[in-house]
Amino acid sequence: MKCTKCGDTAILELRRHNAAFCTPDFLTFFRRQVAAAVRKHRMFTRDERVLVAVSGGKDSLALWDVLIEESYQTSGLYLDLGIHDYSVESKAKCEAFAAARGVPLIVSSVAEAVGAPVPVMQKVTRRPACSGCGLSKRYLMNKAALDHGFPVVATGHNLDDEAATLLGSVMQWQTDALSRQSPALPSTHRRLARRVKPLYRLSERETAAYAFLRKIDYIVEECPFARGATSIAHKEILSRMEAVSPGAKHNFLFGFLEKARAAFERSETVRLEECERCGQVTTGTICAFCRLADEVKRSS
Amino acid sequence: MKVVLRNPRREVDVAGPRRVKDVLKELRIIPETVLIIRGDELLTGDAMLDDTDTVELRPVMSGGGVGPGHLP
Numbered sequence: 107m108k109c110t111k112c113g114d115t116a117i118l119e120l121r122r123h124n125a126a127f128c129t130p131d132f133l134t135f136f137r138r139q140v141a142a143a144v145r146k147h148r149m150f151t152r153d154e155r156v157l158v159a160v161s162g163g164k165d166s167l168a169l170w171d172v173l174i175e176e177s178y179q180t181s182g183l184y185l186d187l188g189i190h191d192y193s194v195e196s197k198a199k200c201e202a203f204a205a206a207r208g209v210p211l212i213v214s215s216v217a218e219a220v221g222a223p224v225p226v227m228q229k230v231t232r233r234p235a236c237s238g239c240g241l242s243k244r245y246l247m248n249k250a251a252l253d254h255g256f257p258v259v260a261t262g263h264n265l266d267d268e269a270a271t272l273l274g275s276v277m278q279w280q281t282d283a284l285s286r287q288s289p290a291l292p293s294t295h296r297r298l299a300r301r302v303k304p305l306y307r308l309s310e311r312e313t314a315a316y317a318f319l320r321k322i323d324y325i326v327e328e329c330p331f332a333r334g335a336t337s338i339a340h341k342e343i344l345s346r347m348e349a350v351s352p353g354a355k356h357n358f359l360f361g362f363l364e365k366a367r368a369a370f371e372r373s374e375t376v377r378l379e380e381c382e383r384c385g386q387v388t389t390g391t392i393c394a395f396c397r398l399a400d401e402v403k404r405s406s
Numbered sequence: 407m408k409v410v411l412r413n414p415r416r417e418v419d420v421a422g423p424r425r426v427k428d429v430l431k432e433l434r435i436i437p438e439t440v441l442i443i444r445g446d447e448l449l450t451g452d453a454m455l456d457d458t459d460t461v462e463l464r465p466v467m468s469g470g471g472v473g474p475g476h477l478p
Contacts (some may be wrong), residue, residue: 116450117448266468327412348438349436
């Protein structure tokens with residue numbers, strides 16, 4: 107197979123774009139997709155400091171790599187979830203990545219903040235591990251941004267992540283979630299950092315290829331708690347659809363963003379308050395994170 | 407040829423010569439869910455593999471240690 111751009115040997119076929127690329131042209135394609143996302147949604151500028159949430163996986167490290175290469179002012183944020191060997195290995199990958207590139211990495215421990223690591227949190231709350239983990243991650247990302255003066259947090263969510271989330275929300279008709287699904291969420295409160303997803307135009311196969319070609323040492327094994335997760339089932343369904351109809355995921359997500367999302371936007375804005383305990387934003391008086399920490403404390 | 411699969415890591419032998427896309431079909435793996443790696447290079451579906459090759463089919467799906475996506 108030949109590169110669509112230069113005719114050299116292709117290393118990756120992108121059926122949804124009816125194209126195939128050699129290594130240099132694929133890397134150019136990838137960076138342009140990120141640039142297009144940043145530009146279209148005015149995610150951040152080169153004058154702003156960007157906090158990149160990194161997990162040690164291919165997506166977040168690929169994102170950080172692109173932003174460093176494009177001369178953005180970035181720092182990494184690694185949240186130590188305390189998930190046994192998985193967290194030990196993923197933290198080591200992030201530290202090695204940051205050290206090799208001479209960029210700062212902030213490490214924040216979920217166990218220190220909540221009072222217990224994710225595996226204990228799961229037992230205490232008797233809810234799926236992903237529930238407390240997701241809540242903790244969103245809270246600690248915003249807290250780190252506020253504490254260290256970052257106006258924006260960038261995450262490595264890709265096209266597949268976003269399409270699977272969309273499918274999950276549609277399957278349950280979660281209209282609140284549909285109104286919030288966006289490549290860029292603005293700050294709606296002075297204590298809320300912007301959240302952006304610069305990889306949303308790229309599939310996870312493309313981010314994996316980018317990470318491989320850039321020789322990024324990422325953790326291939328995934329979180330042990332994610333096995334059997336509904337989001338994985340949704341990804342598999344979408345991948346089967348993609349196999350018979352290239353572009354299906356793209357059309358599903360982009361069609362929603364361009365044609366349908368506006369219909370789900372709230373007519374009234376949600377009133378955000380500051381948590382009486384920690385000062386972070388909440389719709390109530392005590393935020394969900396502080397309530398989770400209370401629950402952990404009570405049981406220990 | 408030796409085919410290396412992940413999550414869990416294991417190896418299977420597949421007779422060559424054969425194109426990558428035919429190996430994936432035999433193993434019932436959806437092409438979009440893996441990178442095909444031989445040494446330090448990526449391969450497209452039409453690349454020819456022979457008996458002496460070792461290729462890794464690295465899953466790209468994040469959010470779960472599920473390995474490659476399989477056809478029903």
